[in-house]
Amino acid sequence: MFDHFVWSVLAVPVMVVALVTLLADRLPPSPAARLLAWSAAGTALASLLNVAAFTVKAVAEIPFVAGLFGWSYRTVVADTGHVRWVPWLCVLLMGWAAVAAARVVRRHRGGRAWALRLGGVAAEDGIVVVPSADVAAFAVPGRPGHVVVTTGMRESLDDDQYAALLAHERAHLDQDHPRLMLLSDLAGAVHPALRWVSRRVDYLVERAADEHAAAAIGDRRTLAGAIGAAALAARGRPALGSGPLASFARPRRPGAVPRRVAALLHQARGGRLWPAAVPAVLAVSSLVWTGEALYDLVELLILAHG
Template sequence: MFDHFVWSVLVVPPLILLVVRLLADRLPPAGAARAVAWSAAVVAAASTVNLLLFALKALAQVPAVAGVFGWSATVVMADTAAEPWAPWLSVALLAAVVVSVTRRWRHHRDVLALGRSAGDGTALVVLPDAEAKAFAVPGRPGYVVVTTGMRSLLTDRQFDALLAHEQAHLAGRHHLLARLAGTAAAAHPALWWVAKHVDYLLERAADEHAAVEVGSRRTVAHAIGAAALATSGAGATPAGSGWSVLHVAIPQGIVPRRVSLLLTPRTWPAAGLLSLLPAALAAFSVVWSVEAAIDLVELLMAASRR
């Protein structure tokens, strides 16, 4: 069983990170966000299943447990005799995953509740705040929150671009992909950068939608630049620090890339084939998890005959 642990827990998650780096800006952002987020979620789930299976093996090799179920603890233990630490390490890692994912889900819930507290039933909420902030709050219906500080920095055309960007987040239900990728990152630390890249792809997808809506890629680029300059160095709100997809601009390096891609649009050759790479890795990870489950069942059946 140890080879399944190695592939699903130790090898495939870093591999998908490398694939995502390879695919950066080589796919249409909306489709890439979906492919990467779902692939990361599947890889994280497969890794967690492997940890669960090894944790069950750790329990199965405890003599008291083996006595209750009528199998040989020695036979179960012998399967990983060369790696006796692996089952018990899996118990600790599984516990860490449960705690991490639970905390992430609670954080997402609290951030969403905080954003919704600003709503008044209208599609656009303008808050009297000198700090420049703008974000979309998903829901039924969702709405856009903009502070007076942000509004005063933008021309009418730039403000239209900002609203189109945030409306794209709502229409595309981008918060679901952000939550999916964030949960995957909580389940496996190697997927942290992958989740950040999903945030970036969602921002790029909203940029492209806004450019079509306002009819000017340059106007959207200027709006992004103005928003980024206004928010750089400013203290983040709880919503902003917790859920980057709520913001029109994510600082620290990616804004120049977004502006550059708006001003120099690309074509996407072989996009369909490239998007299959993360999906193939995810499928590969699932296969290893299924085989690990089969191996555990066969091991317990063999131990029951001793």
């Protein structure tokens, strides 16, 4: 089973990160965000299932537990006797991944309730206005979805820039970007190496929303101005507690605002999407290999019982 651990937990995540480093800026943002988010999610799932398999193996190595199920704990231990530390390391990794994933889910689910607790007022057009000097705006998924905007953000923009901001945030909802961000954030929670992929997906969904909004309002410069004005207004102001998602004015990746503005001030260029299939293929291969690891675990327990 150790070879499965090496491939799915150690090798594939690092290769996916390396490929995303090379490819992310060369791909069209909207489809690239989807492919990379799902690739990260598949890679993380394969890693988590491998860790879970080794966690079960660690528990089966305990003589008392093995006795309850009629297993020979010596047979279970012997399968990875040369790396006895791996199953017990996986117990720790499993617990850490569960806590980290729960925090991510709670942060993503708390968006609209968080805004309403701060005194936000929901309007009929799906906009929740929060009375706060902080400069923030973000999309909250749901049925229906909502756009949360602080009064500080509204006061920082003129009417055209505010319309561009709303088009940007509504693009997030229309293109299901919160789900992609949740997938990539969960991947980063499950495997530390994939946090970098998560940050790249965050940037790509912002770029995708920028392009969609620019097309909707028909003015790339107005949206670029709104992004710049919001970022400048947010400087020096305290952020609101624990906002659930990345804000329009406060991206989670340093340097994202200048790059987004520069991209908007130039005509959008297309790009080949097929290179993004490479990390997807790696994720699929890791999932297939993980299936064999689970099969090997079942065989091992049957052998130990015999």
